[in-house]
Amino acid sequence: MTSDEPILEGLAALQRTAPVDLLDRVLLGADLADSYTEIEGPTGRAFVAWNGRGVTTFVPVEAVGTRDAFEARHPRAASFVDAPPDALSRHLELAIETGRLGGLPVDLSSLGDFQRKVLQKCAEIPPGEIRPYGWIAREIDNPGAVRAVGTALGRNPVPVLIPCHRVVRTDGRIGNYAYGSPMKRQLLEHEGLDPDAIEIAARRGVRLVGSDTTGIYCFPTCSHAKRITDTHRVEFRSEEDAEADGYRACKVCRPAA
Amino acid sequence: MRSTNVSWCSSQNFSGIRKCNAEGTGGVLPCEMTTAVDQLPIRLAADRDGAFPDLVRHLQDGVYSGVLQLTRNRHDAEDVTQETFVRVYRALRGYDEDRIKNLQLRPWVWTIALNLCRNRARSVARHAEAPLVGDRVDVFEDAASQALENAVLDEWHQRLAALPRPQRTAVVLHHVVGLPHAEIADSTGRSESTTRSDVRRGLARLRTLIEEETR
Numbered sequence: 001m002t003s004d005e006p007i008l009e010g011l012a013a014l015q016r017t018a019p020v021d022l023l024d025r026v027l028l029g030a031d032l033a034d035s036y037t038e039i040e041g042p043t044g045r046a047f048v049a050w051n052g053r054g055v056t057t058f059v060p061v062e063a064v065g066t067r068d069a070f071e072a073r074h075p076r077a078a079s080f081v082d083a084p085p086d087a088l089s090r091h092l093e094l095a096i097e098t099g100r101l102g103g104l105p106v107d108l109s110s111l112g113d114f115q116r117k118v119l120q121k122c123a124e125i126p127p128g129e130i131r132p133y134g135w136i137a138r139e140i141d142n143p144g145a146v147r148a149v150g151t152a153l154g155r156n157p158v159p160v161l162i163p164c165h166r167v168v169r170t171d172g173r174i175g176n177y178a179y180g181s182p183m184k185r186q187l188l189e190h191e192g193l194d195p196d197a198i199e200i201a202a203r204r205g206v207r208l209v210g211s212d213t214t215g216i217y218c219f220p221t222c223s224h225a226k227r228i229t230d231t232h233r234v235e236f237r238s239e240e241d242a243e244a245d246g247y248r249a250c251k252v253c254r255p256a257a
Numbered sequence: 258m259r260s261t262n263v264s265w266c267s268s269q270n271f272s273g274i275r276k277c278n279a280e281g282t283g284g285v286l287p288c289e290m291t292t293a294v295d296q297l298p299i300r301l302a303a304d305r306d307g308a309f310p311d312l313v314r315h316l317q318d319g320v321y322s323g324v325l326q327l328t329r330n331r332h333d334a335e336d337v338t339q340e341t342f343v344r345v346y347r348a349l350r351g352y353d354e355d356r357i358k359n360l361q362l363r364p365w366v367w368t369i370a371l372n373l374c375r376n377r378a379r380s381v382a383r384h385a386e387a388p389l390v391g392d393r394v395d396v397f398e399d400a401a402s403q404a405l406e407n408a409v410l411d412e413w414h415q416r417l418a419a420l421p422r423p424q425r426t427a428v429v430l431h432h433v434v435g436l437p438h439a440e441i442a443d444s445t446g447r448s449e450s451t452t453r454s455d456v457r458r459g460l461a462r463l464r465t466l467i468e469e470e471t472r
Binding site: 015030032 | 306309310313314317318320321322325326335338339340342343346347409410413428429432433434460463464467
C-alpha cells in the first residue's frame with residue numbers, strides 16, 4: 001500500500017489549468033459571445049460583430065473609439081478577429097455596396113418583438129428612398145406607435161445595414177440620427193439623394209407627388225415618383241389632398257393606409 | 258443624442274465576468290469553489306446565460322485536466338473540453354427550470370465529456386497510430402520546461418493507455434480530477450462498487466507498470 005503514494009502524487013500532479021481563451025471559445029461556440037472586426041463602411045471605418053446566427057452589431061469606429069471601448073460597450077463578450085468568415089464577408093461587402101441586406105444574415109434575436117418588426121420593415125426600404133416614421137408604424141399594423149418606431153430605430157444595433165437613415169420625420173424633414181444628422185445626410189447623399197432638396201421640399205409642405213398621366217401618387221423618393229417628368233408632376237400636402245383630386249396611392253411605396 | 262446606453266450596457270455583469278478571466282486571475286479560490294458549484298444549478302435556472310460563464314470557470318480546469326489524460330494530446334483535449342461546454346450550454350437551453358435546479362452538475366458535465374472522449378478515440382483509431390507528442394500545443398515559453406512537461410505527460414499517457422478504458426477513466430476522474438466515487442459512477446453509468454474496484458485495479462496495474470519500468 002505504501003508504494004501507492006508516489007503514484008497518487010504523480011496522478012495528482014497531472015492537474016492542469018485550462019487554456020486561458022477556453023471560456024471565450026466556449027462562449028463563441030454557444031453563440032453567447034460575438035466575434036468582431038473592423039471594416040470599411042459607406043461613411044468610414046466601422047466595427048461589425050457577429051455570431052453563428054448572423055451580424056449583431058454595426059457601429060462607426062469614430063462613434064466608439066478603440067477596440068477596448070467597443071468591447072466594453074458590447075452587450076456580450078466580444079473577441080477581435082482579422083476578418084469575418086468568407087461567406088459572411090462576401091454578404092457584408094455586397095450589402096454595403098448595394099445598400100440592401102440581400103443574403104446577409106442579421107441576428108435580431110436579442111431584441112423585443114416590436115423592435116424586430118420595426119427593423120425588419122425598415123430593411124425593406126430600397127436604397128435611395130426614404131419613408132416617414134408613420135409609414136413603418138402603419139405597415140406593421142401599429143399606426144399609433146409612431147414615437148415608439150422612432151425609439152426602436154434609434155436603438156438599431158445594425159445601422160447602415162438595416163437602413164434606419166432612410167426613415168425621416170413625418171413632415172418630410174430628415175430629422176435625427178443615432179450618430180448625428182450629418183451622418184444621416186451623408187448616407188442619403190451616398191445613395192444619390194439630395195438632402196438639401198429634401199429639406200426644402202419638406203418646408204414647402206410637399207409630402208407626396210403624383211403623375212397626372214397615371215393618376216397615382218407616391219412618396220417623392222419612390223422609384224416610380226422619380227420617373228415622373230416635371231410637366232406631369234403634381235405635388236400634394238397630404239393623402240387626403242391627393243385622394244380629393246382623384247389620385248390613388250402607389251402600390252409599391254404604399255403612401256396611404 | 259443617441260439613447261443607446263440601455264442596449265449597450267444591459268449585460269455588464271456578463272462582460273465583467275469575462276474580463277476577470279481574460280486578466281488571468283485563473284478562477285476563484287478552491288474553498289469558494291465548492292459552495293459556488295453547489296449554487297450553480299439554482300443560478301443557472303434563474304439566469305442561464307448570466308450564470309453559464311461561471312459554470313465554465315468553475316469546471317474548466319477539472320474537465321481539461323481529466324480530458325487531457327483521456328485523449329491523445331493537448332490539441333484534442335482543448336477541442337473536447339471546448340465542445341463539452343458548448344454541448345452543456347445547448348442542453349441547458351432545452352431544459353426547464355426544475356430540471357436545471359436538480360442537475361448534478363459535475364457528473365452530468367462529465368457524462369458529456371466522456372462521450373466526446375470516446376467518439377474522439379474512435380475516430381482517431383481509424384487513422385494510423387500517430388506519436389502522442391505530435392501536434393502538441395506549447396504552453397511554456399522556455400524549451401526546458403516545455404520538454405519536461407511533454408515528458409511527464411507522455412510518461413503518464415503511456416501508463417494510462419495500458420489500462421482498460423473503465424479503469425483508466427475511473428483512475429483519472431478520481432485521482433487527477435478529484436471526483437468522489439459516487440460522482441464517477443453517475444458519470445459512467447457503472448455502479449459505485451464497480452467504480453471503486455475500477456480505481457483499485459487501475460492503481461494496481463499502474464504500480465506493476467511502474468515497477469516494470471524501473472526494473
